[in-house]
Amino acid sequence: MRATWVFTAVTLLLIAGAVVAPFYVTPLKVLLVAEGCIVAILILMSVLYRSLIRPVSALINGVDLLREQDFSSRLSKVGQWDADKVVALFNDLMARLKKERLRVREQNHFLDLLIEASPMGIIILGTDNRVMMANKAAVVILKEEQLPGKTLGELDTALGAELATLEKGENKTVRLSDTKIFRLSRLSFMDQGYQRPFFMIESLTDEVMRAEKAAYEKVIRVIAHEVNNSMAGITSIFDLLSDYFAESEPDLKAAVASCSDRAMGLSRFITSYANVVRIPEPVLSRVDLVGHVESILPFLRDMCGETVGIVTMFPDVPVSVDIDTTLMEQAVINLVKNSVDSIGARRGTVTLRISVDPPVLEIIDDGPGITPEAASKLFTPFFSTKPTGQGLGLMFVAEILRRHKCGFNLSTSPVDSLTRFTIRFK
Structure with missing residues (x-):
């Protein structure tokens, strides 16, 4: 409103000067009138700047702040009642935006910490169905260091294949060949107007x-x-x-x-x-794993008979592990006996392999292998693949290894068709 009055005053002044000037103008008066007009125009232009240019400039600065998402800065008042109302409204809007962004950031930070600290594996997919984010638990469970950017079908794990088959809203319990049990869930959430799928992997083993x-x-x-x-x-x-x-x-x-x-x-x-069910608690002692297995090799060779040979692949350096020698000896004997039974009457080989870092013992045989159907049931109570089996051997071994806090799994490789029982020591 003030800008309109200023423009009106300038217009009237110029018209009045143009009408009156012919009646009073002399050479000296012309100079004075011209100087007076110039001074008046300068004063009016200054007022015009304060009335119009500064408010417009303030609005432009506000637009720039919004574009740059700088919610901490504020606009200064320009000394105009109507323009200052706009400035006050803009500053209030910026304060609200800053407060809301801070609240969202704090919530997102808390959610990130919660996801990262969760013992449950969480995987979030992008719009291209590739892994966008995965927490530490998911990386450990899936044993994939570089999860982001991959599709679930590209994960070289049994869990990855199971996750890829889940439908929206579906839950599934999976038992792996290393006795681990997981509950898999596929859910979704809204993100920028799109439904974003995510997966939860919950360990039920214990x-x-x-x-x-x-x-x-x-x-x-x-x-x-x-x-x-x-x-x-x-x-x-x-x-x-x-x-x-x-x-x-x-x-x-x-x-x-x-x-x-x-x-x-x-x-x-x-x-x-x-x-x-009466397996005693292990009494751990520091022993050389290579020497311990070598001490029972004569008994193992005698147990294998003439048709099954034993091959050893041991390192030249000691491999120190904390074990109960009596219980671990029984576990190894049971595993080798299972390998011999799986080979049957034909000729075959059982290989004992020890790795140094990390300490790992593998019992490998070239028997007929384990079917996918049997793989998930091997360590369940009373399950046996042998016609006359009692389902005790692997249950006994699994209990010993769990009490030693060892990781283990039993599987048949599709590449070389060899069956491996792998024991990973702490």
């Missing part, structure tokens, strides 16, 4: 293992108690019958002896299950 262990321990104890109590009386009766028919009925004595052997076999069978 919870499921504890539940399974408590369940089978209880079942085994109850069965062992009931069966062994009954077997004690039954075998005593069989012994009495055997003595009674010793001379008069040799055929009956043989039948009774056979029944007694079967009863004792059942008792030993149940006792072997009970022994699994």
Whole structure:
């Protein structure tokens, strides 16, 4: 409004000067009038600058601040009531934007810390279905140092393949060949108007293992108690019958002896299950892994017989590990026996390989291998791939290795068709 009055005053002054000047102008007066007009115009131009140019310049500066997202700066008042109202409104808007951006940044920072510290693996995909972000837990679980930029199908892990098959909103529980169990979930969130998919990988290994262990321990104890109590009386009766028919009925004595052997076999069978749940806590000592395995090689070679050969690939330097030598010896013997059983009657080779850094023991055989269907069930209680198996061997080995806090897995490579049981020591 003030700018309009200024422009009006300038216009009227110029018109009045043009009308009055012819009646009063003399050469000297012309000079004075001209100088007066110039001074008046300069004064009016100064007022014009303050009234119009400064408010427009302030608005331009405000637009520049918004463009650069500089919400900390403020506009100064220009001394004009209507323009100062706009400046005050703009400054209030900038303060609100600064406060909101700070709040969003704090929330995002907290969310980033929460995601990074979460024990649950979290993977966020971009619009091109490539990994945009993955936290530390996801990197550790998937064993992929460079996750960003890859598609889930490009991940060289069993979990990566399982994640790639998940549909939106789907949950799946996966058991891997190294006894680890994960719950996989695919969800989505809105980001800039688009639905962005993300995955959660939750480890259930400890919870499921504890539940399974408590369940089978209880079942085994109850069965062992009931069966062994009954077997004690039954075998005593069989012994009495055997003595009674010793001379008069040799055929009956043989039948009774056979029944007694079967009863004792059942008792030993149940006792072997009970022994699994009575594995003692390991007493750790620092030993050379190479020397420890070499000490049981004669027994292992004798166990393999003539058709299965043992090949060793040991380093020339000691490999120090903290183990319970008795329990680890039993674990290695069980694993080699499993390899020999898988090879069967044909000729084959069992390879024992030890690596130095990190300490790793591998038992490798060229048997028929493990089917994908069996791979996820190998370490579950009472599961066996052998027709007459009890499902105790691998369960026993897994329990020993877990108590040693060793990492382990059993798999058949599609490249060379060799089956490897890998033990990773702490």
